Amino acid sequence: MNKLNGIAASDGIAISKAFLLVEPDLSFELGKNSDPEAEVTRLEDAISVSSTEIEQIKAKAAESLSEEEAAVFDAHLSILLDPEMKNAFVDKIKEQSYDAQSAVRETADMFITMFKNMEDNPYMQERAADIKDVTDRVIAHLLGVQMPDLSTVDEEVVVLGYDLTPSDTAQLDKRYVKGFATDIGGRTSHSAIMSRSLEIPAVVGTKDVSKSAEAGDLVIIDGLEGDVIINPDEETVKAYEEKQADFLAKKAEWAQLVNAESKTADGETFELVANIGTPKDLEGANDNGAEGIGLYRTEFLYMDSDQMPTEEEQFEAYKTVLEDMGERPVVVRTMDIGGDKNLPYLPLPEEMNPFLGYRAIRIGLHQPELLRTQLRALLRASVYGKLRIMFPMISNLAEFRQAKALVEEEKAKLVDDGVPVADDIQIGIMIEIPAAAVLADQFAKEVDFFSIGTNDLIQYTMAADRMNEHVSYLYQPYNPSVLRLIKSVIDASHKEGKWTGMCGEVAGDQTAVPLLVGMGLDEFSMSASSILKTRSLMSKLNKSEMESLVNKALTECTTSDEVANLVHDTVGDIIEG
Ligand SMILES: C=C(OP(=O)(O)O)C(=O)O
Numbered sequence: 001m002n003k004l005n006g007i008a009a010s011d012g013i014a015i016s017k018a019f020l021l022v023e024p025d026l027s028f029e030l031g032k033n034s035d036p037e038a039e040v041t042r043l044e045d046a047i048s049v050s051s052t053e054i055e056q057i058k059a060k061a062a063e064s065l066s067e068e069e070a071a072v073f074d075a076h077l078s079i080l081l082d083p084e085m086k087n088a089f090v091d092k093i094k095e096q097s098y099d100a101q102s103a104v105r106e107t108a109d110m111f112i113t114m115f116k117n118m119e120d121n122p123y124m125q126e127r128a129a130d131i132k133d134v135t136d137r138v139i140a141h142l143l144g145v146q147m148p149d150l151s152t153v154d155e156e157v158v159v160l161g162y163d164l165t166p167s168d169t170a171q172l173d174k175r176y177v178k179g180f181a182t183d184i185g186g187r188t189s190h191s192a193i194m195s196r197s198l199e200i201p202a203v204v205g206t207k208d209v210s211k212s213a214e215a216g217d218l219v220i221i222d223g224l225e226g227d228v229i230i231n232p233d234e235e236t237v238k239a240y241e242e243k244q245a246d247f248l249a250k251k252a253e254w255a256q257l258v259n260a261e262s263k264t265a266d267g268e269t270f271e272l273v274a275n276i277g278t279p280k281d282l283e284g285a286n287d288n289g290a291e292g293i294g295l296y297r298t299e300f301l302y303m304d305s306d307q308m309p310t311e312e313e314q315f316e317a318y319k320t321v322l323e324d325m326g327e328r329p330v331v332v333r334t335m336d337i338g339g340d341k342n343l344p345y346l347p348l349p350e351e352m353n354p355f356l357g358y359r360a361i362r363i364g365l366h367q368p369e370l371l372r373t374q375l376r377a378l379l380r381a382s383v384y385g386k387l388r389i390m391f392p393m394i395s396n397l398a399e400f401r402q403a404k405a406l407v408e409e410e411k412a413k414l415v416d417d418g419v420p421v422a423d424d425i426q427i428g429i430m431i432e433i434p435a436a437a438v439l440a441d442q443f444a445k446e447v448d449f450f451s452i453g454t455n456d457l458i459q460y461t462m463a464a465d466r467m468n469e470h471v472s473y474l475y476q477p478y479n480p481s482v483l484r485l486i487k488s489v490i491d492a493s494h495k496e497g498k499w500t501g502m503c504g505e506v507a508g509d510q511t512a513v514p515l516l517v518g519m520g521l522d523e524f525s526m527s528a529s530s531i532l533k534t535r536s537l538m539s540k541l542n543k544s545e546m547e548s549l550v551n552k553a554l555t556e557c558t559t560s561d562e563v564a565n566l567v568h569d570t571v572g573d574i575i576e577g
């Protein structure tokens with residue numbers, strides 16, 4: 001039995017066999033053949049099995065991904081079945097006497113280098129990755145090495161890997177994948193966020209879980225505490241089965257609140273809304289009783305595509321979300337690319353500190369044609385629901401004014417062309433940079449609302465990278481400095497008659513919720529899977545008592561631990577339920 005500790009990323013307990021999502025070792029010495037015809041047959045067989053596998057992956061992906069996302073597998077098939085590519089392999093076998101795997105590797109490397117060097121053509125550069133993917137699969141077959149493939153999983157497993165990319169997580173089939181654990185990442189890394197929207201128990205940042213287990217080992221993932229136990233003894237399995245049953249019983253109790261108001265015991269109401277990444281997340285938002293969408297992370301629309309999504313494609317996605325929510329508000333954040341979110345087709349400069357660099361609104365204002373397209377799509381969709389537009393990473397008022405001017409200009413053009421646009425669209429900003437938080441009183445005069453992005457606000461306030469497990473001890477949501485910033489933003493908005501929401505992960509953090517209730521945060525936006533437990537917690541709190549708690553925390557506590565202890569001493573029994 002081996003116990004690892006990481007960061008609890010998504011609630012719940014999973015107990016299942018390990019599926020290792022690790023890059024297989026495909027290294028080998030280049031070799032020669034003595035029977036070219038036999039090598040060509042081996043090559044053809046490997047190509048044929050690979051193409052059947054890619055067809056299967058494509059069919060599976062089409063069930064859970066959009067057609068466009070599944071189209072990447074068409075690109076893989078056309079590379080694999082390209083006669084020019086195959087001729088190049090065969091030439092190497094026949095004319096240079098390479099064995100099949102060496103012929104594939106030599107040819108692939110040549111094409112990959114050629115495509116990678118096309119610096120002015122990002123589309124072709126991206127194809128280099130496709131060639132590597134496809135030829136690795138063929139080489140694996142020739143070497144008799146098993147390729148891990150999430151979409152082929154058809155029995156209950158927990159997935160262990162170095163990291164899970166957004167497309168890995170999109171391929172997870174919840175019927176079979178009961179949980180996952182990764183080596184890297186933090187609570188706000190995107191694999192963690194995806195695990196919560198999929199409602200799969202997950203632990204991230206374990207440092208070496210992918211190297212600590214063998215495929216098929218029994219593994220427990222405790223997404224409540226952040227523990228991973230490999231090959232547990234019988235007694236441990238039994239204890240975790242009980243913990244799992246307790247958790248499921250609590251979940252069933254929370255489910256009763258799906259249509260309830262979000263109200264404290266002394267009758268104060270709040271708005272509990274969901275964070276989504278794609279229209280597919282609407283189902284989870286509705287099932288969990290979301291009163292709206294507090295953050296639609298539109299960058300996933302861009303990340304899941306091979307090229308810039310067109311105005312029409314964006315319009316369709318925004319319209320779907322707005323129509324689905326109907327009267328309920330939808331806060332759409334303009335694209336937040338950069339940091340850890342890159343687009344293969346939008347080359348960004350190499351940076352020492354990408355989180356402090358060219359990202360989000362900074363890209364939108366430097367390449368306004370990108371932002372204008374998105375704004376037009378949003379404005380056109382605005383008549384289908386209750387739209388609120390939000391700009392990410394605003395650091396000063398000049399940026400907000402520039403961004404707002406783009407909205408006004410695009411709106412005027414559309415109206416001139418006779419296109420209907422709603423006239424009650426609120427325009428707000430994310431507060432995720434301390435400079436904006438400090439000047440919230442000035443911002444509050446010009447914006448319609450704030451939404452506090454604690455994922456970034458904490459990392460910038462504490463100077464602790466949100467992705468880096470080595471400094472995760474400094475990533476302190478309850479640090480009094482962070483809490484004072486949050487409180488001052490809420491107060492500043494209220495002075496101007498505006499509202500403040502929070503769409504960072506702190507909004508659904510059960511230790512933070514009592515404090516946020518006390519501060520009078522108006523809207524709590526979180527992973528859909530956290531909504532019901534938060535509604536349950538809220539219903540047992542008294543707003544007036546939480547105001548005193550905040551007062552005490554902000555005047556008497558000097559450290560994050562002191563705040564957490566104070567909250568638990570005061571309302572710990574309610575939090576633990
Ligand atoms: C919600 C936030 O944005 P993201 O996690 O997408 O950076 C945040 O920073 O809190």
Ligand SMILES: [Mg+2]
Pocket residue numbers: 392432453455456
């Ligand atoms: Mg952010």
